[in-house]
Amino acid sequence: MPTLQTPAPNRFSRIAGIGGYRAEHAVPNADLVGPIDSSDEWIRQRTGIVTRHRAGEDVAVLDMCEEAAVEAIANAGLKPEDIGAVLIATVTFGTPTPSAASALTTRLGTGPVPAWDISAACAGYCYAIAQADGLVRSGTLDNILVIGVEKLSDFIDPTDRTISFLLGDGAGAVVVTSSDTPGIARSVWGSKGENWETIRMTNSFLDLRDDRETPFPTLRQDGPSVFRWAVWDMAEVAKEALEAAGIESKDLAAFVPHQANMRIIDELAKQLKLPDSVVVARDIADNGNTSAASIPLATERLLRENPELHGGLALQIGFGAGLVYAAQVIVLP
Amino acid sequence: MAHTEAEVLSGLAEIVNEETGLAPEAVEPSKSFTDDLDIDSISMMTIVVNAEKKFSVKIPDDDVKDLVTVQDAVDYIVKAQQA
Ligand SMILES: CC(C)(COP(=O)(O)OP(=O)(O)OC[C@H]1O[C@@H](n2cnc3c(N)ncnc32)[C@H](O)[C@@H]1OP(=O)(O)O)[C@@H](O)C(=O)NCCC(=O)NCCS
Numbered sequence: 025m026p027t028l029q030t031p032a033p034n035r036f037s038r039i040a041g042i043g044g045y046r047a048e049h050a051v052p053n054a055d056l057v058g059p060i061d062s063s064d065e066w067i068r069q070r071t072g073i074v075t076r077h078r079a080g081e082d083v084a085v086l087d088m089c090e091e092a093a094v095e096a097i098a099n100a101g102l103k104p105e106d107i108g109a110v111l112i113a114t115v116t117f118g119t120p121t122p123s124a125a126s127a128l129t130t131r132l133g134t135g136p137v138p139a140w141d142i143s144a145a146c147a148g149y150c151y152a153i154a155q156a157d158g159l160v161r162s163g164t165l166d167n168i169l170v171i172g173v174e175k176l177s178d179f180i181d182p183t184d185r186t187i188s189f190l191l192g193d194g195a196g197a198v199v200v201t202s203s204d205t206p207g208i209a210r211s212v213w214g215s216k217g218e219n220w221e222t223i224r225m226t227n228s229f230l231d232l233r234d235d236r237e238t239p240f241p242t243l244r245q246d247g248p249s250v251f252r253w254a255v256w257d258m259a260e261v262a263k264e265a266l267e268a269a270g271i272e273s274k275d276l277a278a279f280v281p282h283q284a285n286m287r288i289i290d291e292l293a294k295q296l297k298l299p300d301s302v303v304v305a306r307d308i309a310d311n312g313n314t315s316a317a318s319i320p321l322a323t324e325r326l327l328r329e330n331p332e333l334h335g336g337l338a339l340q341i342g343f344g345a346g347l348v349y350a351a352q353v354i355v356l357p
Numbered sequence: 358m359a360h361t362e363a364e365v366l367s368g369l370a371e372i373v374n375e376e377t378g379l380a381p382e383a384v385e386p387s388k389s390f391t392d393d394l395d396i397d398s399i400s401m402m403t404i405v406v407n408a409e410k411k412f413s414v415k416i417p418d419d420d421v422k423d424l425v426t427v428q429d430a431v432d433y434i435v436k437a438q439q440a
Pocket of ligand 1 (some may be wrong): 187247251344395398
């Protein structure tokens with residue numbers, strides 16, 4: 025029997041370009057506190073959030089994707105026709121099928137390339153990077169457009185005190201290309217299905233079909249439990265990701281955790297004993313929690329504000345509903 | 358080695374001091390974490406995790422809300438050590 029031919033050249037992957045879409049409306053805490061009997065001070069103290077950005081009714085998930093993608097593709101020095109696949113991490117597209125990714129191919133004018141969405145909530149972007157890394161290194165695909173996008177404002181309840189006031193809208197995009205040198209280290213990823221309901225929807229769309237009185241599904245969470253998992257369990261995952269990359273925290277130029285809560289970010293940085301030389305992404309204060317979009321958006325901002333970080337090492341870690349998580353060390357584009 | 362009630366109290370006071378800067382003497386048994394010591398639930402989680410490590414006990418999320426006063430926490434930890 026002949027041995028099968030496989031593409032598998034010995035090659036690496038890297039992130040080649042980045043782009044972001046920040047939603048237009050800055051929503052201060054004061055605009056949200058009424059229906060939840062909260063205060064600006066309470067929200068700032070517990071979460072570090074000052075504003076979150078939300079998109080208007082006329083801006084859809086695909087519009088946000090398109091803006092971020094066009095910027096990322098240009099930033100990578102590529103054209104839409106060079107894109108080899110489109111991979112979108114989102115939980116707010118609203119249409120279970122067909123995917124946001126396949127719609128985006130025609131909007132962007134890529135070829136008829138593989139296109140699919142993945143559902144891993146706030147870990148979605150890092151999940152997508154893990155997939156893109158494997159597919160590029162194996163020689164299966166090249167120039168994969170990876171997008172994290174959410175329009176969370178479509179799935180919030182203004183009277184909910186558990187999560188809605190944290191959330192914003194946005195999109196971040198990168199292109200994962202082949203590389204002569206390693207640009208994405210092995211991902212450390214997993215799930216904790218026993219906590220399936222720790223971050224959840226109030227009900228399913230099928231409940232809505234069966235009973236029209238059922239309210240539209242919106243998000244809820246057990247905040248203190250999420251906090252505990254996000255800090256102490258994720259600190260271990262982050263350490264594993266450093267080990268998988270064969271580096272130590274002092275080798276990092278930047279730390280880009282999912283932007284969920286400033287207290288989580290600060291406590292994670294403390295647990296990891298990051299030296300002062302490591303720049304920590306703190307986009308959360310202005311931008312709120314944008315789920316799958318938060319890491320690429322925070323990275324885009326870090327690079328804009330700290331150009332010396334280009335080419336440095338960053339540890340990124342996403343974690344969220346599932347519960348699911350993924351972390352990897354990357355070379356910043 | 359199980360810690361005595363007095364050791365748990367002083368150990369807990371140290372943990373609270375580290376997290377909040379409150380003087381260890383202020384961490385009296387009758388004090389409520391939220392109402393008297395002004396500790397929010399996020400700081401409380403940090404205190405709980407550090408207490409788990411220090412006293413080698415498990416304090417599940419669902420039990421944390423029952424730890425209203427310092428004495429509640431001391432009792433919980435003393436009992437959990439024996440389990
Ligand atoms: C959501 C979060 C801000 C809630 O804060 P918390 O202090 O843990 O809130 P708790 O649910 O323990 O409630 C504590 C008190 O604040 C009150 N409270 C709860 N939510 C409130 C709000 N939004 N505004 C004002 N008060 C609120 C509660 O009623 C409670 O008061 P009581 O003790 O008098 O009953 C916080 O847990 C958090 O941010 N966790 C991390 C979760 C996260 O980032 N998730 C995203 C993951 S992808």
